[in-house]
Amino acid sequence: MSEMNDQEISATGHKPVLKKEMSRRQFLTYTLGGTGGFMAAMTVIPMLRFAVDPLLQPKEVGEWVKVVEVSKITNEPQEFTFSRLQIDGWYKSTPDFTAWISKDSKGNIFALSPTCKHLGCTVSWNNNKDLPNEYFCPCHGAHYTKDGKQLAVASAPLDEYEIKIDNDFVYLSGLKPNSKVKGA
Amino acid sequence: MLKNVYNWIDDRLDITPMWRDVADHEVPEHVNPAHHFSAFVYCFGGLTFFITVIQVLSGMFLTMYYAPDILNAYASVDYLQHKVAFGYIVRGMHHWGASLVIVMMFLHTLRVFFTGSYKNPREMNWVVGVLIFFVMLGLGLTGYLLPWDNKAYFATKVTMEIVSSAPLIGGYMKDFLQGGDIVGARTLTRFFALHVFFLPGVLLALLGAHFYMIRKQGISGPL
Secondary structure: OHHHHHHHHHHHOOOOOOOOOOOHHHHHHHHHHHHHHHHHHHHHHHHHHHHHHHHHOOOOOOOOEEEEEHHHOOOOOEEEEEEOOEEEOOEEEOOEEEEEEEEOOOOOEEEEOOEOOOOOOEOEEOOOOOOOOOEEOOOOOOEEOOOOOEEEOOOOOOOEEEEEEEOOEEEEEEEEOOOOOOOO | OHHHHHHHHHHHHOOHHHHHHHHOOOOOHHHOOOOOHHHHHHHHHHHHHHHHHHHHHHHHHHOOOOOOOOOOHHHHHHHHHHOOOOHHHHHHHHHHHHHHHHHHHHHHHHHHHHOOOOOOOOHHHHHHHHHHHHHHHHHHHHHHHOOOOHHHHHHHHHHHHHHHOOOOOHHHHHHHHHOOOOOOHHHHHHHHHHHHHHHHHHHHHHHHHHHHHHHHHOOOOOO
């Protein structure tokens, strides 16, 4: 082997390249690849961050809306409408929201959202003769108990509104997962 | 005159072999309806492409009047449909073509399936075809929202519920597609961008691969 190396040196006038040294080709591949990759990343990263921005925005802080007097709430769910500020990108509006408010067996007031957890149709209370005292969805027949527990079709209980009682008035805010149903 | 222009360009750029290669190829007898009328089933792929071209052209013209903003989208569609000359024709082409392209693509898929044309060596072309199918569904889905009427809005709400039912990443995918917590202003601009730029770009690339492979491999033999 050493003889061959000597021959190579004498033939080319250069030392043979050791295996561990980086070849010129490899060096160029790495630098060009690295620079190219860097340039591609610098181009693409701002666009990706731009596209996923809504995912990374903090959820909007809930504003409390005065909905109804506590004295009007019964054990039977009743439908109440309230309008609440909604910020949708550059578009601000105060659309109407609907809540079904009632007292549970312990007398606690709670408010359910009528948006069906199956595919987002609108449920209402006692609107199907065959399913008395239940929330029923006319689209695909999902129905729920008074607490919002799903009995068919839907895979989750009805959402609840954030609620607070102040000066004998019920105030509502944004939606939260149902807290009445155990193991929901 | 035209021939002189052509020859002048051809002298310099030698364009004849290029278009010859694209256009000048024999149609085998078993796929030629002039020989066997039943061979019309081999036209479905070409018809799908023909309607796709109509979709691209009519869509390009629709964007001359369409405004992808929740306050103006419906009004702009209403305007281009009822006030602009031939508006109901151009939008009609895009509206009905959207359904027809799915029908033609389905028939084309059936033909490929029942003639066994997806088999070796054309498996990759089948896969690309399935990808085209998904992109077409995506185009249909995103285009459906753009008029911003009740049907569009609630269909998209249902779509978002379906997306969010995917395990683990469903919620993120929903927020990403919606561009926020609700189907709203940012959903419309997003769907517009997907419908007009992203998905057509992907579609053209896939169509290019689809056509390159069919020219490279040729049409499958007779049954």
